[in-house]
Amino acid sequence: MGTLILRRLAAMIPVLVLVTFGVFSFIHLTPGDPIDAMMGESFDAAAKERIRVELGLDQPIHVQYLTWIGRVVRGDFGRSIRDNEPVIENVSRRIGVSLQLAAYAMAISLAVAFPVGILSATHRNSPIDGFGTMFALFGICMPNFLIALLLIYVFGVKLAWLPISGYSPPDDGLVAWVRSLTLPAITLGLALAAVVTRTLRSSLLETLSEDYVRTARAKGLAEYLVIRRHALKNGLIPVVTILGLQLGTLIGGAVITEFIFALPGVGRLVVSAIFSRDYPMVQGVILLIAIGFVLSNLLVDIVYGWLDPRIRYG
Amino acid sequence: MLATDSRPPRRHLSRRGFLQAFAVLSGGLALSAACGQQPGAPAKPAESKPAEAAKPAAPAATTAPAAAAAPASKPAESKPAEAAKPAASGEAPKKGGTLRVGLTTEAVTMDPHLSGSKIDRMIYHNVYEPLVVLDTRLQIKPGLADSWTQPDPKTIVFKLRQGVKFHDGTEFDAESVKFNFDRMQNPETKSVRTGEIANVQNAEVVDKYTVKLNLKKPDAALLATLTDRAGMIISPEAVKKFGADLQRNPVGTGPFQFVEWIKDDHLTVKRFDGYVGAKDGGPYLDQVRYRPIPDDTVKLQSLIGGEIDFMDYVQPRDVAGVKGNSNLVEIDVASLAAFGYQLNTTRPPFDNKALRLAVAHGIDNEAITKGVWLGVGTAANGPISPASWAYDSSIPPIKRDVAKAKQFLAEAGKPDGFTFTLSTGQTPIASQEAEAIKAMLAEVGITVEIQLVDGARGQADGNARNFDMTSYAWSGRPDPDGNTFQFFKTQPGSGLNWAGYSNPKVDEILDKTREVSDQAERKKLYSELVKILQADSPWIFVVHPVEPKAFSPKVQNYDPVPDGMMRFKDVWLK
Numbered sequence: 024m025g026t027l028i029l030r031r032l033a034a035m036i037p038v039l040v041l042v043t044f045g046v047f048s049f050i051h052l053t054p055g056d057p058i059d060a061m062m063g064e065s066f067d068a069a070a071k072e073r074i075r076v077e078l079g080l081d082q083p084i085h086v087q088y089l090t091w092i093g094r095v096v097r098g099d100f101g102r103s104i105r106d107n108e109p110v111i112e113n114v115s116r117r118i119g120v121s122l123q124l125a126a127y128a129m130a131i132s133l134a135v136a137f138p139v140g141i142l143s144a145t146h147r148n149s150p151i152d153g154f155g156t157m158f159a160l161f162g163i164c165m166p167n168f169l170i171a172l173l174l175i176y177v178f179g180v181k182l183a184w185l186p187i188s189g190y191s192p193p194d195d196g197l198v199a200w201v202r203s204l205t206l207p208a209i210t211l212g213l214a215l216a217a218v219v220t221r222t223l224r225s226s227l228l229e230t231l232s233e234d235y236v237r238t239a240r241a242k243g244l245a246e247y248l249v250i251r252r253h254a255l256k257n258g259l260i261p262v263v264t265i266l267g268l269q270l271g272t273l274i275g276g277a278v279i280t281e282f283i284f285a286l287p288g289v290g291r292l293v294v295s296a297i298f299s300r301d302y303p304m305v306q307g308v309i310l311l312i313a314i315g316f317v318l319s320n321l322l323v324d325i326v327y328g329w330l331d332p333r334i335r336y337g
Numbered sequence: 338m339l340a341t342d343s344r345p346p347r348r349h350l351s352r353r354g355f356l357q358a359f360a361v362l363s364g365g366l367a368l369s370a371a372c373g374q375q376p377g378a379p380a381k382p383a384e385s386k387p388a389e390a391a392k393p394a395a396p397a398a399t400t401a402p403a404a405a406a407a408p409a410s411k412p413a414e415s416k417p418a419e420a421a422k423p424a425a426s427g428e429a430p431k432k433g434g435t436l437r438v439g440l441t442t443e444a445v446t447m448d449p450h451l452s453g454s455k456i457d458r459m460i461y462h463n464v465y466e467p468l469v470v471l472d473t474r475l476q477i478k479p480g481l482a483d484s485w486t487q488p489d490p491k492t493i494v495f496k497l498r499q500g501v502k503f504h505d506g507t508e509f510d511a512e513s514v515k516f517n518f519d520r521m522q523n524p525e526t527k528s529v530r531t532g533e534i535a536n537v538q539n540a541e542v543v544d545k546y547t548v549k550l551n552l553k554k555p556d557a558a559l560l561a562t563l564t565d566r567a568g569m570i571i572s573p574e575a576v577k578k579f580g581a582d583l584q585r586n587p588v589g590t591g592p593f594q595f596v597e598w599i600k601d602d603h604l605t606v607k608r609f610d611g612y613v614g615a616k617d618g619g620p621y622l623d624q625v626r627y628r629p630i631p632d633d634t635v636k637l638q639s640l641i642g643g644e645i646d647f648m649d650y651v652q653p654r655d656v657a658g659v660k661g662n663s664n665l666v667e668i669d670v671a672s673l674a675a676f677g678y679q680l681n682t683t684r685p686p687f688d689n690k691a692l693r694l695a696v697a698h699g700i701d702n703e704a705i706t707k708g709v710w711l712g713v714g715t716a717a718n719g720p721i722s723p724a725s726w727a728y729d730s731s732i733p734p735i736k737r738d739v740a741k742a743k744q745f746l747a748e749a750g751k752p753d754g755f756t757f758t759l760s761t762g763q764t765p766i767a768s769q770e771a772e773a774i775k776a777m778l779a780e781v782g783i784t785v786e787i788q789l790v791d792g793a794r795g796q797a798d799g800n801a802r803n804f805d806m807t808s809y810a811w812s813g814r815p816d817p818d819g820n821t822f823q824f825f826k827t828q829p830g831s832g833l834n835w836a837g838y839s840n841p842k843v844d845e846i847l848d849k850t851r852e853v854s855d856q857a858e859r860k861k862l863y864s865e866l867v868k869i870l871q872a873d874s875p876w877i878f879v880v881h882p883v884e885p886k887a888f889s890p891k892v893q894n895y896d897p898v899p900d901g902m903m904r905f906k907d908v909w910l911k
Contacts, residue, residue, distance in 0.1 A: 299793065
């Protein structure tokens with residue numbers, strides 16, 4: 024297992040180099056530049072040029088890239104062009120919000136998907152299965168923003184059970200914190216639950232028809248034990264794959280949800296940085312997201328090995 | 338729109354509730370476009386391009402007809418709602434409470450010398466004070482300066498208010514004013530204000546409370562400029578202490594002092610007890626807590642649900658609903674804004690004046706104001722808004738006249754029409770407007786290709802004059818000079834004159850408006866300017882939007898100034 028982790032960590036390096044190079048090229052090749060975006064209403068061309076030179080934006084792209092990479096390797100992600108705040112400070116403040124939201128959404132999706140998925144599989148073609156399928160279709164088809172607005176209208180405005188928007192940090196009270204993240208987490212969790220439900224159902228159906236399940240039943244094992252010990256554990260592999268991929272997406276990409284609920288997360292930061300062409304910010308954040316993505320995939324591989332000892336890679 | 342019924346919260350969603358929800362969601366669909374295509378709208382900091390606050394998301398097509406009928410178009414005068422005026426009710430203001438304000442986007446920087454964003458100014462007007470201020474009728478009144486005189490056209494002498502302290506306890510005096518002007522002019526500062534104070538030679542300390550501005554040439558617009566960021570005085574001590582981090586640690590002399598700023602979450606200010614500029618015991622509020630809520634529907638819902646008390650801008654599609662909601666106060670704050678399109682006069686097709694006029698006469702801006710803006714604004718006759726003293730109501734907007742437009746086409750030798758690209762922002766209202774223009778010009782025989790660009794791209798293309806026709810949303814300035822000079826004066830570089838427009842007669846008028854100080858005289862010059870601009874059409878002027886604001890009825894004594902800023906010095910909570 025140790026070798027596996029080391030090897031995967033080493034394999035991260037080329038991936039990250041590729042990602043940074045890609046991001047760097049795309050953001051620099053996109054028309055528009057941070058000085059124009061920042062000084063939109065100023066008509067002082069000389070001042071703009073001065074700032075451009077000062078920030079090194081007049082250098083060729085490859086020089087800028089190497090300079091940036093050189094600093095990043097030494098742990099210096101630079102400062103935002105917009106407001107001079109260190110990139111790392113801004114991101115570290117937000118990553119917590121995004122991680123909390125991702126974990127909460129993941130928990131909700133699992134809490135929903137497991138019972139629904141298992142019941143659908145064990146009661147195949149029954150009304151329960153039909154309901155499960157319908158739920159999954161609903162979750163997959165409903166776009167995020169629609170679910171979000173519906174939740175806000177029902178639970179925020181009409182029933183006034185939960186806050187409509189905004190984030191309350193855990194320091195200000197745990198209840199308020201959980202409440203502030205509940206609607207966004209349901210929004211994200213619902214769609215994820217739908218995908219997990221479908222995957223779990225089909226994977227369980229497959230394992231339930233395996234010989235060892237028949238053997239387990241034949242030796243008189245209680246049905247719930249058959250499911251839990253034999254079918255579920257083996258049926259989990261594709262689910263773990265999906266969860267791993269989704270975790271990465273949730274951390275970096277809950278953009279629309281963060282926007283609608285006005286949460287100070289990473290997704291919102293990336294988008295606003297892109298729109299103001301805040302190069303150091305975009306590059307820094309995407310690099311950090313990429314690292315998160317690669318790490319969550321590594322986690323998935325480790326869980327594979329735990330679930331199915333035949334998979335060892337090493 | 339939703340909470341118009343005052344039924345108590347119910348556990349079940351009735352059929353009617355469901356239908357209401359659906360009505361909301363149809364509004365949400367329009368928003369989906371905003372979210373899907375441009376989740377980052379609020380990131381655009383510059384207020385000059387299809388600014389988020391300015392170019393709002395549009396109504397869903399399905400709800401448009403109903404809504405279009407509702408909001409009356411009464412744009413020019415700001416009519417503060419009754420509820421906003423405590424004087425009428427005779428209640429005495431009381432101290433205390435936190436005012437929670439929803440903003441369209443996150444602020445960019447807290448350093449007024451570096452700010453290019455309208456949202457920043459919303460906050461500045463409570464933390465900083467300018468030398469002179471605007472009243473609700475756009476007249477210039479004493480601010481940090483008690484009085485001012487102009488011994489000659491190239492000198493302004495300010496007598497400063499005494500006993501004013503910065504939030505860090507240091508004293509405000511003539512030295513602090515000089516320090517701020519020096520800082521703006523110092524290239525090291527990289528200040529965005531240099532253009533605004535280009536005519537200032539230097540600031541000179543006469544005595545402790547007298548400061549003199551020496552001008553390079555007469556500038557009748559300068560005082561009005563000093564009512565905003567260029568005239569705001571930052572604590573010199575804070576500048577020395579924080580350096581570049583002043584951007585996140587503002588220290589001024591305003592009624593409220595900075596507490597904390599968590600980006601994309603909230604910015605809090607509290608009452609400055611050493612504030613001497615308020616009458617009768619103000620400022621009253623303990624705190625103001627600003628929250629950026631980028632989604633307009635959610636921001637409105639937050640106001641309806643009581644999570645915020647005040648919102649900076651109501652989308653045209655929501656105005657009718659908010660007006661009809663007895664639990665909310667809505668005011669149509671007149672604005673100085675001018676929205677329209679710049680035509681690139683430096684390259685074909687629009688280097689040909691007849692083709693510009695063909696387009697100008699092919700577009701019905703009255704119809705756009707009604708249909709796209711739902712009457713939340715006035716059709717524009719030029720760059721100066723009806724809120725300004727320089728607005729000439731006797732000049733009508735260019736009328737749509739298809740026959741005349743075709744005549745111009747023939748005159749340009751293109752009787753069968755031509756094709757050009759219209760670049761505009763990605764908000765629903767911007768693209769609706771573009772679609773309307775496309776349809777109108779199709780009837781003339783002109784083909785429009787619409788290109789949607791984000792703010793930064795639009796800026797870059799504009800500066801490089803790499804466009805045919807590009808949308809331009811200007812938030813406006815208190816002096817008409819700020820809506821005209823930089824756009825229509827012949828310039829060596831592009832500046833804001835992306836159109837590349839150059840007319841010696843216009844240059845002469847623009848220079849003269851700065852030299853003449855008599856307002857009636859200046860107004861005449863601006864009328865002349867507007868007529869020439871209509872005849873030359875370097876711009877297509879579309880609309881002067883109104884800036885609707887909404888708040889809870891417990892918010893008292895809010896005085897709307899037509900510059901759209903929110904000043905909370907005298908505001909209190911019932």
